[in-house]
Amino acid sequence: MSALGALDPARGVRAAGLFRPLSAEDEEQQPAEIESLCMACYRNGVTRLLLTRIPFFREIIVSSFTCNSCAWSNSEIQSAGRIQDQGVCYTLAVRKKQDMNREVVKTDCATARVPELDFEIPAFSQKGALTTIEGLIDRAIAGLKQDQPIRRETDTDVAGKIDQFISKLKRLKGVDSAFTFILDDPSGNSFVENPHAPQRDEALVVTHYRRTAQQAAMLGLEIEESKEDSADPADDLRNEVLQFSTNCPECNAPAATNMKLVQIPHFKEVIIMATNCDVCGHRTNEVKSGGAVEPLGTKITLHVTDPSDMTRDILKSETCRVEIPELEFELGMGALGGKFTTLEGLLKDIQGLVAKNPFTLGDSSTPDRAEQLHAFGRKLQQIVDGELRVHLVLDDPAGNSYLQNVYAPEDDPEMRVEHYERLFEQNEELGLNDMKTEGYEADCSSSR
Known part of the structure; x- marks a missing residue:
């Protein structure tokens, strides 16, 4: 109970060192044991809780229950961090049996689907798990088999159909034919492994999206509608730093975020936000465009x-x-968030992002994969040191990204800026297809 008490939001901060990075070499990281009631035989068993930190997923609680009387056991994970700003959807084309070994972090609120079989694991129907794609299918098979003996006695037709569906799920494990695995998590805390990291995985598509009102309500979030006061003109904020209260994304302690409007020469206005936590020392900064989405996308090389x-x-x-x-x-898109920095700073952030890949640390790592990441990190450092010549491409369909032209106002011979028409899918991802910005006066007059 002492460990769980540290998570009480009313206390404001967590105990220092409560969440430690998961490591097999950390001898001090021991799970807490709590005597609990077994829901199978109603005798006492033991629940073990391990509070740990995984990169990208921040803090999680790994729990395992074992009953010595009836040998029943259960394990699950729960997110101890905050819900992310956007939901995430992973779409994986499973073409070979090795894909079944990809590690998956599935939270309680995530939905897993296989469209080819019209198969779906709804949100909140299973506890959170750190497993593989094969492990998720095995859990689904075990759940369908659970009540089959009773169904065979009461309804043989339904039992026969479920047996046929279980056979289809077993064939999925052998990957006799390619299929699609979709993991949709409105909380943004689920993950599907990319074994080719840091290179792009052609079989895996990651999409970040804004939650709908129904998804926000399912997560217990309240959406506040902003109200603009048109009677009072907006003050000039260019010379003023605004400050508002928030929580630290690392330790959840109360912190302050500073916000300022900045004009970038030869570009546009942006909003820079910076958070500094006095409790754990975590610092973060984020940049958002102060203008509208541009009519054309921009590609800078x-x-x-x-x-x-x-x-x-x-x-x-x-x-x-x-x-x-x-x-x-x-x-x-969405990785690293918005940033206003130098080219060296961006490459350093990419180095840190790759080095913290959760599937290259601890028991999940393999020597070949770790060596690939180390080699990639060395190449990034060669770029920073000027030993390796490469092309850097910034592709922003919203047209709100910028790279300094050191020859301004003349053209930069080493930089090419292209403007292009956005595709329908890009407009859909930006939420522009359903956005109406014209014809309001006509609508208002007709309604009268």
Whole structure:
């Protein structure tokens, strides 16, 4: 109970060192044991709780129950961190049996689907788990088999149909034919392994999206509607730093976020937000565009030829993809959030993101995969040191990203800026297809 008491939001902060990174070499990281009631035989068993931190998923609680009387056991994971700003959907094309071994973090509120079989594991029907795709299918098979003996006595037709469906699920494990695995989590805390990291996985598509009102209500979130007071004109905020209260994304302690409006030369206004936690020392900064979505998307290609290129200012919006073709590397939308930094700072952030990949640490890592990541990190460092010439591509369908032109107002011979028409899918991802910004006066007059 003492460990769980540290999670009480009323206390404001967690005990220092309560959540430790998961490591087989950490001898001090021992699970807490609590005597609990077994729901199978109603005798006492033991629940073990391990509070740990996994990169990308922040803090989780791993729990395991075992009953010595009836040998019943159960295990699950629960997120101890905050719900992410956006939901996430993973779409994996399973083509070979090795794909069944991909590790999966599935939270309680995530939905898993296989469209080819019209098969779905609804949200909150299973406890959270750290497993593999094969493990999720095994859990579904075990759940369907649970009441089969009773069904065979009461309804043989239904029992026969379930047996046929179980056979189809077993064939999925052998990957006799390709199928699609979809993991949709409105909380944004689920994950599907990319074994080719840091390179792009052609079989895996990761999509970040805004939660609907129904999904927010399912997660217990309240959506506040912003109210604009048109009577009072807006004050000039360019010379003022606004501050509002929030919680630290790492330790959940009360913290303050500073926000300021900044004009970028030869570009537009952006909003810079910075949070500094006095409890755990965590610092974060984020940049959001202060203007509207541009009519055309923007693709910026820079040929990095000199170490001085590392000092170029760069604005990466939340909707921007970053590519380094020579390294076969791609950073998708939503990763790292919005940032206003230098080119060197962006590469350093990418290095930190790759180094914290949860499936290359601890028991989940393999020597080959770890060596690939170390080699990729060395190549990034060579770019920073000016020893490796590459092309850096910023592809932003919203047109809100920027890379400094050191020759301004003249053209930069090493940088190419292209504007393009967005595809329907890109407009859909930005929420523009259903957005209406014209014809309001006509609608109002007709309604009268």
